[in-house]
Amino acid sequence: MKLRTALTSVGVMIGTAAIVAMISLSLGLKENAVKSLENWGSLTEMEVAPSYMMPDQKTMRPPDQIKKLNSTAVQELKQVPGVSAVMPTKQLYTDVTLKLGRREANLQLVGVDVQESKNYKKEEVEKGTYLEGPKNEIVVTYEVPRQMRDVEKERREARKRGANNESSGGRGFFPGPGGGEGEGQTVVDMVGKSATLVLTREYYIDNEPKFERKEVRVRVVGQLKKEDRGRWWGGNTAYVPMSLINELNEWVNQDGGRGSWGMYGDDEGTTRIKDRNQKKEIEYDTITVKVASREQVEDTVKRIQNIGYEIYSPAGALEQINQFFFVVQMILGGIAAISLLVASIGIVNTMIMSILERTKEIGIMKVIGASVYNIRWLFLMESGFIGLFGGFAGLGIAFGAVELLNYLGQNSDFLNQFGGGGPMPDSGPTKLAIIPLWLSGFAIGFSFLIGLMAGIFPAFRASRLSPMQAIRSE
Amino acid sequence: MANGVGELVVKGVNHSYGAGKLRVPILYDIHLHIKNGEFVALCGTSGSGKSTLLSLLAGLMKPEDGQIFVNGEEISRYSENQLCQFRRRSMGFVFQSFNLLPNLTALENVELPLIFAGESIRSRRKRAKEMLELVGLGERITHKPNELSGGQQQRVSIARALVNAPGIVLADEPTGNLDSATEKEILQLMRQMNRERGTTYVIVTHDQEVAQQSDRVIYMQDGRIVEKAEKPA
Numbered sequence: 001m002k003l004r005t006a007l008t009s010v011g012v013m014i015g016t017a018a019i020v021a022m023i024s025l026s027l028g029l030k031e032n033a034v035k036s037l038e039n040w041g042s043l044t045e046m047e048v049a050p051s052y053m054m055p056d057q058k059t060m061r062p063p064d065q066i067k068k069l070n071s072t073a074v075q076e077l078k079q080v081p082g083v084s085a086v087m088p089t090k091q092l093y094t095d096v097t098l099k100l101g102r103r104e105a106n107l108q109l110v111g112v113d114v115q116e117s118k119n120y121k122k123e124e125v126e127k128g129t130y131l132e133g134p135k136n137e138i139v140v141t142y143e144v145p146r147q148m149r150d151v152e153k154e155r156r157e158a159r160k161r162g163a164n165n166e167s168s169g170g171r172g173f174f175p176g177p178g179g180g181e182g183e184g185q186t187v188v189d190m191v192g193k194s195a196t197l198v199l200t201r202e203y204y205i206d207n208e209p210k211f212e213r214k215e216v217r218v219r220v221v222g223q224l225k226k227e228d229r230g231r232w233w234g235g236n237t238a239y240v241p242m243s244l245i246n247e248l249n250e251w252v253n254q255d256g257g258r259g260s261w262g263m264y265g266d267d268e269g270t271t272r273i274k275d276r277n278q279k280k281e282i283e284y285d286t287i288t289v290k291v292a293s294r295e296q297v298e299d300t301v302k303r304i305q306n307i308g309y310e311i312y313s314p315a316g317a318l319e320q321i322n323q324f325f326f327v328v329q330m331i332l333g334g335i336a337a338i339s340l341l342v343a344s345i346g347i348v349n350t351m352i353m354s355i356l357e358r359t360k361e362i363g364i365m366k367v368i369g370a371s372v373y374n375i376r377w378l379f380l381m382e383s384g385f386i387g388l389f390g391g392f393a394g395l396g397i398a399f400g401a402v403e404l405l406n407y408l409g410q411n412s413d414f415l416n417q418f419g420g421g422g423p424m425p426d427s428g429p430t431k432l433a434i435i436p437l438w439l440s441g442f443a444i445g446f447s448f449l450i451g452l453m454a455g456i457f458p459a460f461r462a463s464r465l466s467p468m469q470a471i472r473s474e
Numbered sequence: 475m476a477n478g479v480g481e482l483v484v485k486g487v488n489h490s491y492g493a494g495k496l497r498v499p500i501l502y503d504i505h506l507h508i509k510n511g512e513f514v515a516l517c518g519t520s521g522s523g524k525s526t527l528l529s530l531l532a533g534l535m536k537p538e539d540g541q542i543f544v545n546g547e548e549i550s551r552y553s554e555n556q557l558c559q560f561r562r563r564s565m566g567f568v569f570q571s572f573n574l575l576p577n578l579t580a581l582e583n584v585e586l587p588l589i590f591a592g593e594s595i596r597s598r599r600k601r602a603k604e605m606l607e608l609v610g611l612g613e614r615i616t617h618k619p620n621e622l623s624g625g626q627q628q629r630v631s632i633a634r635a636l637v638n639a640p641g642i643v644l645a646d647e648p649t650g651n652l653d654s655a656t657e658k659e660i661l662q663l664m665r666q667m668n669r670e671r672g673t674t675y676v677i678v679t680h681d682q683e684v685a686q687q688s689d690r691v692i693y694m695q696d697g698r699i700v701e702k703a704e705k706p707a
Contacts (some may be wrong), residue, residue, distance in 0.1 A: 364573045369562025369590045468534045
């Protein structure tokens with residue numbers, strides 16, 4: 001290959017490398033942004049709230065048209081195409097301690113509709129079963145068995161340590177071994193065992209605060225898998241049937257003291273509460289919907305909004321990210337495309353030079369029978385291959401550049417943060433730039449096309465040479 | 475391999491270069507009939523118009539006036555594309571300066587007309603090789619033109635002219651750049667090809683040797699055919 005041709009290819013190479021590197025960088029940044037979004041919350045699980053605005057987002061909804069998060073809403077949401085599961089929840093408005101033997105842990109109690117949530121949570125069960133229906137069953141999250149602490153023992157040990165190290169006072173406040181979050185974590189096997197929920201409520205009689213304790217015996221039937229994404233209530237959570245939550249909330253919110261409460265199985269108490277529950281409809285705190293696939297999220301969200309709910313979806317942000325990065329890609333790609341345009345002018349120049357140089361050859365070929373199309377084809381292919389060659393070389397350079405960038409990205413905190421979110425424990429090393437297969441294909445095809453287009457004018461010029469004159473030129 | 479027929483008829487051709495006041499007439503009222511299989515020498519001083527006549531016969535230019543028939547077809551009315559096909563099918567060319575493509579080997583140079591004719595690679599390789607053997611260059615098919623002597627280059631160019639099995643070969647001073655020994659060889663080769671294959675030859679030449687070897691010599695002077703001398707055998 002002639003030096004001139006090789007240099008022209010280098011022009012295409014630089015252009016292609018620039019385009020591929022720019023686009024791969026913006027693709028990588030986008031991927032990182034999506035990843036950190038997913039880290040924040042599952043993209044297919046969203047919470048639904050009643051909307052106070054009409055679908056046009058301008059007029060207020062009349063109060064009687066504001067949706068309630070009740071069983072009607074659950075049914076309505078289930079009908080929305082794209083929704084694969086609906087899970088209503090209700091929380092207990094007070095802290096609860098779960099005691100099992102000598103160990104205990106504070107947790108958040110969430111009431112779920114056993115039937116509705118079964119489809120939803122079934123696959124997340126790691127040990128035991130999911131809630132089957134009886135009121136005193138509970139399912140704990142992955143964290144709970146790891147947070148159960150022997151409070152008595154810790155207190156004893158803390159006292160002991162405090163006595164031993166009186167000079168370095170204050171150390172005694174720190175929890176002992178087994179109590180810390182990281183060190184010496186013991187996992188308590190809870191599934192299938194009976195436990196006790198301890199609730200405390202505060203109420204006032206003549207502005208005097210009073211406290212009342214209540215103990216409920218429950219059976220731990222299952223434990224969930226580690227949640228891949230931390231949800232806002234994640235951590236120490238136990239799921240119980242909705243009916244239990246309703247009863248406990250009744251107890252928490254009642255006025256005045258009622259004396260001591262019996263355990264469950266106290267027939268009289270249970271009946272009394274049931275009667276009350278039948279009077280008013282249950283309203284949930286939250287309704288969470290699960291969409292069948294990530295692709296359907298946006299459409300499903302729109303449908304849910306149209307029937308009168310607020311729904312926040314990370315997918316909305318995803319759409320914005322997509323739009324933003326599309327613009328970024330266009331700008332970066334456009335800048336790089338300018339260098340390819342310059343390169344294509346270089347190809348035109350080289351081809352015209354080459355035709356001037358080979359005028360005689362063109363003449364000979366015409367005399368011995370080359371048609372106009374033969375000559376055009378010859379020169380188009382030549383310029384196309386200048387482009388193609390540059391394209392391959394440029395792609396190679398782009399791959400090298402991306403490797404380097406990713407290597408730097410893994411070894412630099414600054415670049416990591418720039419990439420967004422930092423590396424996830426389970427998502428492998430952060431990649432700043434990625435070259436998907438389509439981008440490689442596009443780069444090769446595009447550089448070949450650039451070469452072809454740059455060759456059109458010279459090829460026509462060559463094919464129009466008069467054989468008589470061409471053959472006489474020296 | 476059977477070659478095409480090659481009968482040339484020129485009727486009342488006038489031609490000139492330039493336009494307006496700068497117009498220089500080259501050919502005046504040329505009438506000519508060359509029979510199939512003839513070996514004709516076209517002689518004349520420089521500027522007599524013999525090269526122009528050859529270009530007209532080759533279809534490289536169109537005559538201003540008059541008609542040229544090849545095998546009964548009027549090529550002077552052909553379009554550029556038709557001329558191109560016609561040259562590919564019915565004409566072979568041999569040049570004074572050989573005009574081989576310097577970057578191609580002897581074999582590739584001979585293959586070239588077959589490539590333009592769209593022949594498959596296997597068949598054109600075979601035909602080109604056979605042709606080079608026929609002109610006595612079977613041993614040197616992978617050599618580039620600059621690795622060949624003048625005579626050898628001219629042999630390659632004759633092979634190239636003949637590979638399409640044309641009816642007519644037009645040669646412009648084919649021996650002009652060769653020493654006299656080589657000239658004889660080349661001339662002999664062309665005569666042999668003319669006899670064996672029945673191809674018509676029209677050779678523009680200054681050379682008395684070439685004229686001597688021809689069936690017929692056509693003399694040109696100042697754009698006119700001055701004398702048609704049947705050369706005695």
